[in-house]
Amino acid sequence: xxxxxxxxxxxxxxxxxxxxxxxxxxxxxxxxxxxxxxxxxxxxxxxxxxxxxxxxxxxxxxxxxxxxxxxxxxxxxxxxxxxxxxxxxxxxxxxxxxxxxxxxxxxxxxxx
Amino acid sequence: xxxxxxxxxxxxxxxxxxxxxxxxxxxxxxxxxxxxxxxxxxxxxxxxxxxxxxxxxxxxxxxxxxxxxxxxxxxxxxxxxxxxxxxxxxxxxxxxxxxxxxxxxxxxxxxxxx
Numbered sequence: 677x678x679x680x681x682x683x684x685x686x687x688x689x690x691x692x693x694x695x696x697x698x699x700x701x702x703x704x705x706x707x708x709x710x711x712x713x714x715x716x717x718x719x720x721x722x723x724x725x726x727x728x729x730x731x732x733x734x735x736x737x738x739x740x741x742x743x744x745x746x747x748x749x750x751x752x753x754x755x756x757x758x759x760x761x762x763x764x765x766x767x768x769x770x771x772x773x774x775x776x777x778x779x780x781x782x783x784x785x786x787x788x
Numbered sequence: 789x790x791x792x793x794x795x796x797x798x799x800x801x802x803x804x805x806x807x808x809x810x811x812x813x814x815x816x817x818x819x820x821x822x823x824x825x826x827x828x829x830x831x832x833x834x835x836x837x838x839x840x841x842x843x844x845x846x847x848x849x850x851x852x853x854x855x856x857x858x859x860x861x862x863x864x865x866x867x868x869x870x871x872x873x874x875x876x877x878x879x880x881x882x883x884x885x886x887x888x889x890x891x892x893x894x895x896x897x898x899x900x901x902x
Contacts, residue, residue: 680831716796718892719832719876732889766831774880774889776822779831 678702680780682767688786689757697752697783699767707773708750710742713764713782725750726773757787791815794877794893803902807864811877811893814858818879818891821853823862826874826895835875836862867900874898 680701689695701708710722724732725744739761741753750767764784768777794811801807809823820839824832836851838844838860844851850863860879864871877893 682831716894718792718894719878719890721889724889768831776834776837777890778834779824781829781831784829 680767680769680778682765682780682783684783685781686784686786688788689754690788691757691759693757694753694755696754697765697767697785699750699752699780701748701750701767701769701778701780703769703771703778705769705771705778706747707770708744708747709768709770709777710750710752711766711768711779713766719766723752724773731773754785757785759787761785762787789814791891792877792879792893794896796894796896798897798899800899800901801867803867803869803900805867805900807867807871807898807900809862809864809875809877809896809898811860811879812858813860813879813891815881815891816855816858817881819882820880821851821860822878822890823849823851824876824878826876828873832876869900869902872899 683698707726709724712720722736723742728744743751764782766782767780770777792813823836825835826832838851841853841855848865852861874895874897876895878890880890
C-alpha cells in the first residue's frame with residue numbers, strides 16, 4: 677500500500693447505526709486530517725491531529741467522533757447521523773501540520 | 789463574501805486548447821497557494837504548490853500568483869482528455885498552527901473533449 681488509504685470506499689447507513697471510517701497513511705507524516713466534501717461546496721475541514729494530538733475541531737457535531745491511535749492511523753466514528761451528513765469524507769496527511777497535504781480516495785457515505 | 793471564489797464552471801474545451809482556471813481571494817494574509825486535481829470518485833491530488841507572486845511551471849501546467857490583485861491562475865497547455873477533472877484551488881496563511889489551515893475554492897469542473 678502506498679500513499680493514503682481509506683476504508684470502506686462506500687458506506688450506506690441508517691440514522692440509528694454506528695459505523696467507523698478508517699484512514700491509514702504510508703508516508704511517514706506527522707499530521708492527519710478529516711475533511712467533508714459535499715456537492716457544490718468547498719472542502720470543509722473537520723478535524724486535525726498533529727503527533728496524535730487533536731489540534732483543530734471545526735465545530736463539528738458530536739455525532740462525529742475522531743480517534744488517532746498513532747501517527748499512521750485515523751478513525752472517524754459515526755453515530756445517529758442525519759441525511760444531510762451524506763457526503764464524501766476525505767482523509768489527508770502532511771509531514772508538517774498544514775503544509776502540503778496528500779489525500780486519500782475518500783469514503784462515499786449515504787445516510788438513509 | 790467568501791474568502792476564496794472559484795468559478796464552478798463547468799468548462800468544456802477541445803483537445804489541444806489552452807485552459808485557464810482562476811481563483812480570487814479576499815484575505816491578504818494568504819501566503820501559500822495550491823492547485824489540486826480531483827478525478828471522479830477519487831481524492832484530490834496536489835498538482836502545484838507556490839509561495840510567492842510570479843509563475844511556476846511543471847510540464848504542461850503553469851501556476852501564476854498575483855498577490856497585488858489577490859488572483860491566482862492555473863494554465864494547462866495542450867489540454868488532453870485525461871485532464872478532465874475538477875480543479876480545486878487552495879490557500880493558507882503562513883504558520884503551522886490552526887492559523888495556517890487550508891481554505892479551498894469550490895472547484896471548477898473541466899471537460900476536454902477529443
